[in-house]
Amino acid sequence: MNEKCFQDKCVLITGASSGIGRATALAFGAEGARVIIHYNNKEAQAAEVLSRVVSSGGSGELLQGDLSTMSGTRKLCDIVATLPVDILVNNAGSLIRRTPVLEFTENLWEQVMVLNLTSAFFLAQAVLPGMVSRQSGAVINVSSVAARNGGGIGALAYATAKAGLSTMTKGLAKEFAPKGIQVNAVSPGTVDTEYHQTFSTTAMLDSVRSATPMGRLGTSPEIAGVILFLASPAARFMQGQVVEVNGGFLMA
Numbered sequence: 001m002n003e004k005c006f007q008d009k010c011v012l013i014t015g016a017s018s019g020i021g022r023a024t025a026l027a028f029g030a031e032g033a034r035v036i037i038h039y040n041n042k043e044a045q046a047a048e049v050l051s052r053v054v055s056s057g058g059s060g061e062l063l064q065g066d067l068s069t070m071s072g073t074r075k076l077c078d079i080v081a082t083l084p085v086d087i088l089v090n091n092a093g094s095l096i097r098r099t100p101v102l103e104f105t106e107n108l109w110e111q112v113m114v115l116n117l118t119s120a121f122f123l124a125q126a127v128l129p130g131m132v133s134r135q136s137g138a139v140i141n142v143s144s145v146a147a148r149n150g151g152g153i154g155a156l157a158y159a160t161a162k163a164g165l166s167t168m169t170k171g172l173a174k175e176f177a178p179k180g181i182q183v184n185a186v187s188p189g190t191v192d193t194e195y196h197q198t199f200s201t202t203a204m205l206d207s208v209r210s211a212t213p214m215g216r217l218g219t220s221p222e223i224a225g226v227i228l229f230l231a232s233p234a235a236r237f238m239q240g241q242v243v244e245v246n247g248g249f250l251m252a
């Protein structure tokens, strides 16, 4: 990749206050981008990401919004539709709570779906008109290995939403590739982030390590690197792909 590959490109990354989103924001910042750092609760962490983006030669701003509700999603989309977004990374996501099927409520199902799938669709809808008018742009969705294997214990709704996100990636690519826009997804395996501090036990993570040919969990920069590749000219002929990045945990 050339030096300052994303100079002055406007990149919106949802869920950029920690983990994969944070690493992606730092990587785009180091490539000279204007990075819009979305967060929900962790304002101080998001501010620290912004200051690192600026000190590495990028620029940016913070944008707060709860993407687990339709009202929060609509509010954020109204703001986002006014921004000249060149690259959208739909990264915000969560299990919210590990919950057995028989204990799922309508409300929890709705929250998981809105956060991991519906909000990504409407954010894409908010940025696509600007991309179409410029005849360029990229949307990169952050799916999950759970989309392929049904997810771990208590993660059925999350896995179902991520499978929808992977499928949505292909449908958007079909409609917008002819208009000069690229739509792809990255599908991480288990990555060492705050997500697992909240949702996984040591035993769960050990069993993933032992089922992974590389024998370890992924890191956030390893996922960010693939996101930057998908947004770069090197990936210009890729459309509707869901790139699995999981140390060999799941192949094919």
Ligand SMILES: NC(=O)c1ccc[n+]([C@@H]2O[C@H](COP(=O)([O-])OP(=O)(O)OC[C@H]3O[C@@H](n4cnc5c(N)ncnc54)[C@H](OP(=O)(O)O)[C@@H]3O)[C@@H](O)[C@H]2O)c1
Residues within 6 Å of the ligand: 014, 015, 016, 017, 018, 019, 020, 021, 038, 039, 040, 041, 042, 043, 065, 066, 067, 068, 091, 092, 093, 094, 115, 142, 143, 144, 145, 187, 188, 189, 190, 191, 192, 193, 194, 195, 196
């Ligand atoms: N870690 C993994 O093993 C793994 C594997 C496959 C896929 N993924 C996917 O990768 C993405 C990033 O995950 P991560 O591991 O980096 O997790 P993380 O460190 O927990 O970060 C999650 C990010 O999403 C934001 N977020 C959570 N709930 C939100 C809400 N209601 N509204 C708006 N934003 C919200 C968080 O914002 P605040 O903290 O500011 O509230 C945070 O910035 C997610 O889509 C996740 O599903 C992760």
